[in-house]
Structures are given as structure tokens and as C-alpha cells.
Amino acid sequence: MHEFKFVKMNGLGNDFVVIDQRASEFDLSEEQIKLICNRTDGVGCDQLIMIRKSQDNSDPLIKFFNSDGSEIDACGNGSRCVANFLMNETKSEKINLTTRERTIACEKIDDVTVSVNMGKPKFKWNEIPLTKEVDPEDINFSIRDLTLKKPFLVNIGNPHIIFFDDEIEKYDVESFGSLIENDSLFPEKINVSFAKLKSDNHIVLNVWERGAGKTNACGTAACATAVAGVEMGVIKNKVTVTLPGGNLEIYYKSSDNIIMTGPTEINFTDKYKL
Numbered sequence: 001m002h003e004f005k006f007v008k009m010n011g012l013g014n015d016f017v018v019i020d021q022r023a024s025e026f027d028l029s030e031e032q033i034k035l036i037c038n039r040t041d042g043v044g045c046d047q048l049i050m051i052r053k054s055q056d057n058s059d060p061l062i063k064f065f066n067s068d069g070s071e072i073d074a075c076g077n078g079s080r081c082v083a084n085f086l087m088n089e090t091k092s093e094k095i096n097l098t099t100r101e102r103t104i105a106c107e108k109i110d111d112v113t114v115s116v117n118m119g120k121p122k123f124k125w126n127e128i129p130l131t132k133e134v135d136p137e138d139i140n141f142s143i144r145d146l147t148l149k150k151p152f153l154v155n156i157g158n159p160h161i162i163f164f165d166d167e168i169e170k171y172d173v174e175s176f177g178s179l180i181e182n183d184s185l186f187p188e189k190i191n192v193s194f195a196k197l198k199s200d201n202h203i204v205l206n207v208w209e210r211g212a213g214k215t216n217a218c219g220t221a222a223c224a225t226a227v228a229g230v231e232m233g234v235i236k237n238k239v240t241v242t243l244p245g246g247n248l249e250i251y252y253k254s255s256d257n258i259i260m261t262g263p264t265e266i267n268f269t270d271k272y273k274l
Helices: 030-037 076-090 173-181 219-232
Strands: 003-011 014-020 047-052 061-066 094-098 103-108 113-117 152-155 159-164 191-199 202-209 213-215 238-243 246-252 258-263 265-273
Touching: 003 076, 014 076, 030 047, 030 061, 047 076, 061 076, 061 094, 076 094, 076 103, 076 113, 076 219, 076 258, 152 219, 159 219, 173 191, 173 202, 173 213, 191 219, 202 219, 219 238, 219 246, 219 258
Parallel strands: 014 047, 159 191, 202 238
Antiparallel strands: 003 014, 003 265, 047 061, 094 103, 103 113, 113 258, 152 159, 191 202, 202 213, 238 246, 246 258
């Protein structure tokens, strides 16, 4: 039997089990990750995050896993939570996190608020990725009796598809999201967002997160939606994104880095046995 400590954290209700493995690394199987993330039989969370030493022992290495056991390249809210946890430990105001896809620069704004530089978005079909080269203008989804409006696709460390509509309430996120996530066009599956423009600096967002399902908040989805709005010319460079769990502030200038700012919270620390 293996016992380890963990910290339960959340960003706007998007919750994480964070395991600090810098002193002693150990791997978890897909089934073990699914068990830990299970809200009935385990701790319960949207994502599991491991903190490890990088090869050169400089910036901490962060590994993200969805509740279905799959490893992912990025998690915006998770990055903010881990950054605050580590900055509190070192009494520092800034830290860089290394992921398997990019380096994320993080800065403490106050005791609970963290700003992270998520890097640049990717727009090419093979970067999202798609199974074939296709014009996004030619992508159509008809689900039940609804034909969804033309989507915007972008990769923010992981793939996203965003649908803008004035009546996002008509979309059942749990059924629509799952169907689109698993469409054959997306070889790595995809995160699905339904966005409503409240003004040129305010977006309301509902998200279906690949491998995790309906979520209170998704940092990379908020970033992806802000990028979509700026590139489409419908919002300003700085925008408030309102998710079921609360607000994130996103700043993005076309073809530049994405800055995301929002709150973090430590729920509790405990031990777990496998």
C-alpha cells in the first residue's frame, strides 16, 4: 500500500488534487488517477496535478491529468493554484512553471489572486490538431434540432472549439459537449465552449472540458474564448469572462501572449492510501 500527502485546491470551483513529488517521485496508473478523482470513492476533483523537479532542477515541472486518467498539456486554473501554493511556500512574488508543452510565468497579485502568462495561441489546423486540413468556415455541427453557429478553433496548450451565441442557455452542455468532444475531426478530443457576448469587454461562458465534463470554470477555455473574440474583432483586448464559478480577467493582443488573472483557494491538506 502506498500513502502520500496531497493538497485539495480550486480556482473558481474548478478543483484539483495537487501532489508534491519533488522529494520523491512516483507514477500513478490511469486507473489510480481515475480513482483519486472519483467524487464518490476517491478524493474527487476535475484534475490531478503532480509537482516534480525539472531535469535541471530549476523551474518546477507540472504534470496535469484529467479525471478520466488522461494526461493533458495545460490547465490554466490549475497553473494558478499550483503557482500560489509554491509562491506561498517560498515567500516569493513570481515563479515559472514548466509543463510538457510550454513555460508559464506566474505572478502573485495578492494573497489569493494570481496572474499567469499562458503564452501564444496556435491557429493552424495541425496545431489544434484536426484529423485533416479543413477551413474552419466549413465546419458545421447539427445536434438534435439545432444547427450550431460557425465555431472558432484554437490551441491554448490544449485544443478548444468556441461557439458564440446570444442564447447559450439553449445548449445542453452535457450532451452537446460530449458529442463534439468526441467528434472524429478531433484526434486528441477537444474542449467545448458556448460563449455569449454581454459587451465588448464581458463574455459569459459555459464549458465542457474534455476528459472531465461540465465544469464550474476552465482557465484555458476562458483564454481561448478571449482569443476568439479579439481575433473576430468583437471584444477589446482586456475582457472579463464569467463562468459558473466566477470571473477571470483575460488580456490578449492579436498574435501576442495571453495573460489570465483570477483567484485561488486551498480547501484542505490530507493523506491518501492506494
